[in-house]
Amino acid sequence: MRDDIDRRLGAWGEAVAAQWLVLHGYEVLAHHLSYREGEIDLLAAKDNVLAVVEVKLRTGSFASGMEAVTRRKQERIRKAMGRYLAQHPEMDRYFIRFDVCQITAPQGMETERPAVKYLENAFY
Numbered sequence: 001m002r003d004d005i006d007r008r009l010g011a012w013g014e015a016v017a018a019q020w021l022v023l024h025g026y027e028v029l030a031h032h033l034s035y036r037e038g039e040i041d042l043l044a045a046k047d048n049v050l051a052v053v054e055v056k057l058r059t060g061s062f063a064s065g066m067e068a069v070t071r072r073k074q075e076r077i078r079k080a081m082g083r084y085l086a087q088h089p090e091m092d093r094y095f096i097r098f099d100v101c102q103i104t105a106p107q108g109m110e111t112e113r114p115a116v117k118y119l120e121n122a123f124y
Helices: 002-023 071-087 089-095
Strands: 027-034 039-047 049-057 095-104 114-121
Touching: 002 027, 002 039, 002 049, 002 095, 002 114, 027 071, 039 071, 049 071, 071 089, 071 095
Parallel strands: 049 095
Antiparallel strands: 027 039, 039 049, 095 114
16 A cells, blocks of 8 residues: 555656746657666656656655765666666667656645756766
Protein backbone atom coordinates (compact mmCIF):
# COMPACT_ATOMS: atom_id res chain seq x y z
CA MET A 1 0.00 0.00 0.00
CA ARG A 2 2.76 2.45 0.95
CA ASP A 3 4.66 1.62 -2.25
CA ASP A 4 1.57 2.52 -4.30
CA ILE A 5 1.25 5.88 -2.51
CA ASP A 6 4.96 6.58 -2.99
CA ARG A 7 4.70 5.68 -6.68
CA ARG A 8 1.72 7.99 -7.22
CA LEU A 9 3.42 10.80 -5.30
CA GLY A 10 6.60 10.32 -7.36
CA ALA A 11 4.64 10.40 -10.63
CA TRP A 12 2.88 13.57 -9.45
CA GLY A 13 6.25 15.18 -8.64
CA GLU A 14 7.57 14.27 -12.08
CA ALA A 15 4.47 15.82 -13.66
CA VAL A 16 5.02 19.04 -11.68
CA ALA A 17 8.66 19.11 -12.81
CA ALA A 18 7.66 18.45 -16.43
CA GLN A 19 5.15 21.30 -16.29
CA TRP A 20 7.84 23.62 -14.88
CA LEU A 21 10.22 22.61 -17.68
CA VAL A 22 7.62 23.32 -20.38
CA LEU A 23 6.87 26.73 -18.82
CA HIS A 24 10.59 27.48 -19.05
CA GLY A 25 10.92 26.63 -22.73
CA TYR A 26 11.90 22.96 -22.63
CA GLU A 27 10.37 20.16 -24.65
CA VAL A 28 9.90 17.09 -22.46
CA LEU A 29 10.99 14.11 -24.56
CA ALA A 30 10.62 11.23 -22.11
CA HIS A 31 9.32 10.34 -18.65
CA HIS A 32 10.58 7.66 -16.30
CA LEU A 33 13.02 5.66 -18.38
CA SER A 34 14.09 2.47 -16.63
CA TYR A 35 17.16 0.43 -17.49
CA ARG A 36 19.08 -2.29 -15.70
CA GLU A 37 21.77 0.32 -14.99
CA GLY A 38 19.39 2.85 -13.41
CA GLU A 39 16.50 5.22 -14.05
CA ILE A 40 16.06 8.60 -15.68
CA ASP A 41 13.12 10.62 -14.38
CA LEU A 42 12.83 13.12 -17.24
CA LEU A 43 14.62 14.00 -20.47
CA ALA A 44 14.01 17.52 -21.73
CA ALA A 45 15.49 19.46 -24.64
CA LYS A 46 16.07 23.17 -25.04
CA ASP A 47 18.21 24.63 -27.80
CA ASN A 48 21.22 22.30 -28.08
CA VAL A 49 20.94 20.91 -24.53
CA LEU A 50 19.45 17.58 -23.49
CA ALA A 51 18.73 17.83 -19.78
CA VAL A 52 18.74 14.59 -17.81
CA VAL A 53 16.52 15.59 -14.90
CA GLU A 54 16.46 13.83 -11.54
CA VAL A 55 13.27 14.81 -9.70
CA LYS A 56 13.24 14.85 -5.91
CA LEU A 57 9.97 15.46 -4.10
CA ARG A 58 9.99 16.61 -0.49
CA THR A 59 6.90 16.80 1.70
CA GLY A 60 8.73 17.48 4.98
CA SER A 61 11.62 19.54 6.22
CA PHE A 62 14.20 16.74 6.24
CA ALA A 63 17.25 16.66 3.92
CA SER A 64 16.95 18.55 0.68
CA GLY A 65 16.33 16.75 -2.56
CA MET A 66 19.64 18.04 -3.85
CA GLU A 67 21.47 16.24 -1.01
CA ALA A 68 19.61 13.02 -1.81
CA VAL A 69 21.34 12.65 -5.17
CA THR A 70 24.34 10.74 -3.87
CA ARG A 71 27.43 9.76 -5.86
CA ARG A 72 26.01 6.27 -6.25
CA LYS A 73 22.72 7.69 -7.57
CA GLN A 74 24.62 9.99 -9.94
CA GLU A 75 26.61 7.04 -11.29
CA ARG A 76 23.43 5.03 -11.92
CA ILE A 77 21.87 7.98 -13.77
CA ARG A 78 25.03 8.42 -15.89
CA LYS A 79 25.05 4.71 -16.77
CA ALA A 80 21.34 4.77 -17.65
CA MET A 81 21.98 7.78 -19.87
CA GLY A 82 24.83 5.90 -21.56
CA ARG A 83 22.39 3.09 -22.35
CA TYR A 84 19.82 5.58 -23.67
CA LEU A 85 22.39 7.25 -25.93
CA ALA A 86 23.55 3.88 -27.25
CA GLN A 87 19.95 3.17 -28.26
CA HIS A 88 19.35 6.68 -29.65
CA PRO A 89 22.41 7.75 -31.67
CA GLU A 90 20.39 10.63 -33.15
CA MET A 91 20.69 12.36 -29.77
CA ASP A 92 24.44 12.90 -30.20
CA ARG A 93 23.67 16.38 -31.55
CA TYR A 94 22.85 17.52 -28.00
CA PHE A 95 25.09 18.65 -25.20
CA ILE A 96 24.15 16.41 -22.23
CA ARG A 97 23.53 18.11 -18.90
CA PHE A 98 22.60 16.51 -15.57
CA ASP A 99 20.10 18.58 -13.57
CA VAL A 100 18.14 18.14 -10.35
CA CYS A 101 14.61 19.44 -9.82
CA GLN A 102 13.47 19.62 -6.21
CA ILE A 103 9.74 19.85 -5.63
CA THR A 104 8.64 20.91 -2.14
CA ALA A 105 5.00 20.02 -1.44
CA PRO A 106 4.15 20.07 2.30
CA GLN A 107 0.64 18.67 1.69
CA GLY A 108 1.78 16.15 -0.91
CA MET A 109 -0.47 16.02 -3.95
CA GLU A 110 -2.89 18.36 -2.20
CA THR A 111 -0.31 21.19 -2.26
CA GLU A 112 -1.78 24.00 -4.36
CA ARG A 113 1.53 25.64 -5.27
CA PRO A 114 4.47 23.30 -4.91
CA ALA A 115 7.81 25.10 -4.75
CA VAL A 116 10.24 24.21 -7.51
CA LYS A 117 14.00 24.61 -7.15
CA TYR A 118 15.90 23.76 -10.31
CA LEU A 119 19.65 23.21 -10.41
CA GLU A 120 21.38 23.02 -13.79
CA ASN A 121 24.67 21.10 -14.02
CA ALA A 122 24.01 19.51 -10.63
CA PHE A 123 26.61 16.84 -11.36
CA TYR A 124 28.82 15.56 -14.19
